[in-house]
Amino acid sequence: MATHLRSVGKKCTVIGGSGFLGQHMVEQLLEKGYMVNVFDIQKRFENDRVQFFLGDLCDKEALLPALQGVSVAFHCASPAPSSDNRELFYKVNFMGTKAVIEACKEAGVQKLVLTSSASVVFEGTDIKNGSEDLPYAKNPIDYYTETKILQEKEVLSANDPCNNFFTTAIRPHGIFGPRDPQLVPILIQAAKSGKMKFIIGDGKNLVDFTYVENVVHGHILAAENLQKDSPLCGKAFHITNDEPVPFWAFMSRILTGLNYDPPKYHIPYWLAYYLALFLSLVLWLLSPLVTIKPTFTLMRVALAGTFHYYSCERAKRDMGYKPVVSLDEAIDRTLQSYPHLRQAKA
Numbered sequence: 456m457a458t459h460l461r462s463v464g465k466k467c468t469v470i471g472g473s474g475f476l477g478q479h480m481v482e483q484l485l486e487k488g489y490m491v492n493v494f495d496i497q498k499r500f501e502n503d504r505v506q507f508f509l510g511d512l513c514d515k516e517a518l519l520p521a522l523q524g525v526s527v528a529f530h531c532a533s534p535a536p537s538s539d540n541r542e543l544f545y546k547v548n549f550m551g552t553k554a555v556i557e558a559c560k561e562a563g564v565q566k567l568v569l570t571s572s573a574s575v576v577f578e579g580t581d582i583k584n585g586s587e588d589l590p591y592a593k594n595p596i597d598y599y600t601e602t603k604i605l606q607e608k609e610v611l612s613a614n615d616p617c618n619n620f621f622t623t624a625i626r627p628h629g630i631f632g633p634r635d636p637q638l639v640p641i642l643i644q645a646a647k648s649g650k651m652k653f654i655i656g657d658g659k660n661l662v663d664f665t666y667v668e669n670v671v672h673g674h675i676l677a678a679e680n681l682q683k684d685s686p687l688c689g690k691a692f693h694i695t696n697d698e699p700v701p702f703w704a705f706m707s708r709i710l711t712g713l714n715y716d717p718p719k720y721h722i723p724y725w726l727a728y729y730l731a732l733f734l735s736l737v738l739w740l741l742s743p744l745v746t747i748k749p750t751f752t753l754m755r756v757a758l759a760g761t762f763h764y765y766s767c768e769r770a771k772r773d774m775g776y777k778p779v780v781s782l783d784e785a786i787d788r789t790l791q792s793y794p795h796l797r798q799a800k801a
């Protein structure tokens with residue numbers, strides 16, 4: 456049966472629905488005939504077909520009204536990785552996710568789909584075609600990753616078929632597309648300030664960048680296939696474009712597509728890593744006096760200088776996933792969506 460026919464009359468809530476991924480989720484869910492509630496601490500768009508609930512997800516009582524009569528909750532809220540605030544990550548990603556689970560159970564929501572991250576297994580060393588069976592990172596590089604691990608464990612272990620409550624986690628990697636506040640804007644900001652001169656490593660490291668519509672497609676398939684005795688229950692799934700690409704070729708394509716010069720000099724990965732480590736120590740020492748956000752964080756350097764691409768065979772097998780937008784098309788659409796970041800030609 457066509458996906459949109461199966462979903463008619465279904466009501467869902469997108470927690471974090473005002474965010475980059477959340478807004479794309481809302482658009483595709485509406486297109487597929489879902490009734491959509493959004494729960495978020497901020498309202499960032501207007502849509503008459505959406506019911507908004509403003510609140511902090513750490514507050515179970517605030518969540519409950521947004522979950523009444525809902526069969527699926529998508530949890531894609533998180534503080535931005537760049538906020539680097541340990542307490543906030545712990546409070547929202549871990550304690551807040553516990554509140555989401557409790558609220559779902561109390562409101563009678565049957566399915567909870569978490570947006571996790573493939574970075575839960577990443578420790579700064581190469582991962583090639585990694586499967587979901589890789590162990591969680593023992594030494595996560597940053598607090599964001601540390602709390603995404605705690606969050607994913609919490610959601611997967613809450614799967615409880617006896618009480619008609621089913622959970623699953625989607626692990627996307629490097630989401631990009633129109634309205635993304637991170638990847639393209641941070642890259643262009645770095646280029647504008649003359650920081651994009653160097654390729655970290657030999658430039659051959661393959662990485663997954665995943666178009667936002669493919670990530671949404673994976674979430675909706677997960678919700679529709681999550682049911683009693685399905686292989687999705689209590690399990691995590693990589694969702695990628697299934698077209699790993701050299702990190703620096705991808706960055707160069709975005710830069711040149713917006714009329715910026717691509718980086719051309721090379722710096723060894725180990726040197727960039729230790730420079731970023733040294734910088735993070737200096738900034739930590741200075742933190743009581745001044746807050747500075749570095750462009751080259753340890754995590755970004757690790758992501759830029761290593762292989763990290765993942766197999767999405769499990770999602771193909773268990774939920775019939777296949778990317779719906781190719782990487783070429785995705786890059787073109789993304790470049791067209793940022794006219795304000797395009798540099799005028801000299």
Ligand SMILES: NC(=O)C1=CN([C@@H]2O[C@H](COP(=O)(O)OP(=O)(O)OC[C@H]3O[C@@H](n4cnc5c(N)ncnc54)[C@H](O)[C@@H]3O)[C@@H](O)[C@H]2O)C=CC1
Pocket residue numbers: 470471472473474475476477494495496497510511512513530531532533534535547551570571572573603626627628629630631636637
């Ligand atoms: N952007 C990426 O490359 C990747 C993102 N992810 C995950 O995807 C999810 C969505 O990420 P993005 O859309 O990129 O982030 P985003 O920052 O655009 O959206 C997050 C949303 O969560 C909301 N939020 C934050 N704290 C909240 C709270 N206490 N209560 C209610 N709402 C709150 C924010 O207001 C925002 O609207 C996150 O869980 C993130 O960890 C995973 C892998 C890669």
Ligand SMILES: CC(C)CCC[C@@H](C)[C@H]1CC[C@H]2C3=C(CC[C@]12C)[C@@]1(C)CCC(=O)C[C@@H]1CC3
Pocket residue numbers: 536571572573574628629630637638641642645750751754755756758759
């Ligand atoms: C300054 C340059 C070295 C890099 C500029 C681009 C980066 C801002 C992005 C390249 C890979 C991205 C990425 C994420 C954020 C933005 C990048 C670092 C995540 C950390 C977002 C949250 C996740 O769950 C994993 C992502 C991996 C890839």
